[in-house]
Amino acid sequence: MDLKKQAEQILEAIGGKENISAATHCVTRLRLALVDEGIVDQEKLNNIDAVKGSFSTNGQFQIVIGQGTVDKVYKEFIALAGIGEQSKEEVKEATAQKMNPLQRAIKTLADIFIPILPAIVTAGLLLGINNILTSPGIFFDEQSVIDVYPQWSDIANMIIIIANTAFVFLPGLIGWSAVKKFGGSPILGIVIGLILVHPDLLNAWSYGEAVKEGNVPVWNLFGMEVEKIGYQGQVLPVLVASYLLTQIELFLRKRIPDSVQLLFVGPIALLVTGFLTFIIIGPITFAIGNWITDGLVATFDTFAWLGGLIYGGLYGVLVITGMHHTFLAVDIQLVGSTGTTFLWPMLALSNIAQGSAAFAIMAASKDEKLRGLGFSTGVSAWLGITEPALFGVNLRFKYPFIFAIASSAIAGLYISSRGVVASSIGVGGVPGIFSIVAEYWLDFAIGMVIVIVLPLVGTFLYAKRKKDV
Incomplete structure (x- = not known):
């Protein structure tokens, strides 16, 4: 060539x-x-x-x-x-x-969360291994692997510690990535994130129970009581705190001589940000985050099949606009707040559907170049990267995309009505089953069959009829 x-x-x-x-x-x-x-x-x-x-x-x-x-x-x-x-x-x-303001906002979220995805995905896969060892009924009736083989229990415990670390210290990861994106010192971002999950603070997962019992610890700042709580698993508090920290740091660096910046910039920026976060930013964003989580959970609890139909069908459209990155933050918030996410399984099935449609074009086409493109982009989509299949094949011919999103909507309806959830974000394609809570593996597998068979058969038959490939 x-x-x-x-x-x-x-x-x-x-x-x-x-x-x-x-x-x-x-x-x-x-x-x-x-x-x-x-x-x-x-x-x-x-x-x-x-x-x-x-x-x-x-x-x-x-x-x-x-x-x-x-x-x-x-x-x-x-x-x-x-x-x-x-x-x-x-x-x-x-x-x-x-870009317009909305596009820039979406891009900012993507630039913050995509760098920490390897840690989150790895945690999801390790949680999947832990699920295999600890969930009853997978290999033995009403018993787990560690029930039958207790010698494996410590291995499972070590795996869960390794897997959970990314979520326990999630604000530290987000703080690093966010401050880096906003133009500040990443190390200060890590520190502000870890401050929000300091072990001396009341764990966020224990907050609800502490409120019921009326024993939430507080600081008394000259007569003003500030709740002494952490923000484990929360996204919004550390995002806003990271932005504020960066603005304070950049403001100080412009006005303090280089020779003494080490003595003043970091301490002042962290102190001011820390106080404002615990007093104002944290309580407000914590409430907003919980409202979002509770609203989504209530909606899917009440109208699970409808939510699955809409989200499962629209996810492919969101990828075209780039707005799918906003739901990455929502998934992480759901996992942090509830321990599972019901949105991510539909994402995985949507990706598989796009790959199946691309494979159908490969099978139906006589053009060697298009066959190669269908195969390579189909594999990519099945492993979680759908843009090449979307823009290189499916949207080019339109009907493969329609078959893919229709199949994804049907699969989304099914798995949502069955209550399928993932313990974490994983590889958004065929390997995604390992991130699904073990008791829902069969239902997720049925969803996979739907998004493999329907786009593949439908696109292939229509392509043969239309004869445009």
């Missing part, structure tokens, strides 16, 4: 070098900030040999090239475009300028 020629064709298809604000690449894709995505010749781009698909998300136009080839094409591409190599952050900065 003549890589220089491929780069020339890509540059021409996207509107020339005048249409490029910034360009970088990841393991498989060119990631471009374009001046006007509307002038991209999509048909011409899809017919280029090196291109396996393209899609637009969060203000970036991404072109799927493939591992091992994308970096070579990128070097030829930037040479032809007359621009230097740029980082992902520089491209994100260029694309952010084109």
Whole structure:
């Protein structure tokens, strides 16, 4: 393959070098900030040999090239475009300028929560292993593995400690990522997050019982009583505290000489943020977080099948707009507050449905390039990354996307009506079953069958009838 020629064709298809604000690449894709995505010749781009698909998300136009080839094409591409190599952050900065306030808010949430996902997903998978060992009825009638083999109990206990750490100290993870995103010192973000879960504070999970018994510990600050509670599993308190901490830190750094910043900036920023968080920010955001959680739980308790139908069907649409990132925070809040989440299982099934639709296009097509694209993007979706399948295949032909979201809605209706929950966020695809609470494995497996069979068969038959692949 003549890589220089491929780069020339890509540059021409996207509107020339005048249409490029910034360009970088990841393991498989060119990631471009374009001046006007509307002038991209999509048909011409899809017919280029090196291109396996393209899609637009969060203000970036991404072109799927493939591992091992994308970096070579990128070097030829930037040479032809007359621009230097740029980082992902520089491209994100260029694309952010084109976003409206809502898009920027969603992007901010994504930039905060995506970096901590590896810890959360790992915790979810380890919790799945713990579920296998401790849940009764999986391998033995009414008994768990550790009931039958007590020698495994300490291993299960060690696993749960390792798995739970990410959730016990969740505000520390969020504080690090949020302060880093807002432009402050990440180490101070970790500290403010850990302050909110200090062991001397009343554990947030014990707060409700303490209120009933009337023994919530308090600080007496010159006659003002402040509840001495922690914020384990909470998202909003540490997000707001991290933003405030960053603003105070940046304010002080501009006004305090470099020689004494170490003595004043950190202590003042943490003290002011800590006091304001315990006195004002914490109680208000704690209440808001609980209202959101209680509202969702009450809605799904009352109208479980309807909630599953709507969320299961709409999740694929949310991915197109990028708004799915907002529900990552909701899932984490649900896990932190209730120990499980009923939203995440539907996410996993939605991803599988999109992958199944892409596999159907692969099976129905006689075009080798499209077959390869259907296979690679289908595998990616089944492992939790749906954008390549969505934008490279399913939305391109439209009906695969419709079959996928319809199947996801049906599966969402079924698993919600059965009360399926996950103990944590896991791999949002086929491996996601390991994050499901063990007693719901069968129901989730039935949901998986729905989102594998219906999109695959429906898309395949319709594609054969339409003969457009």
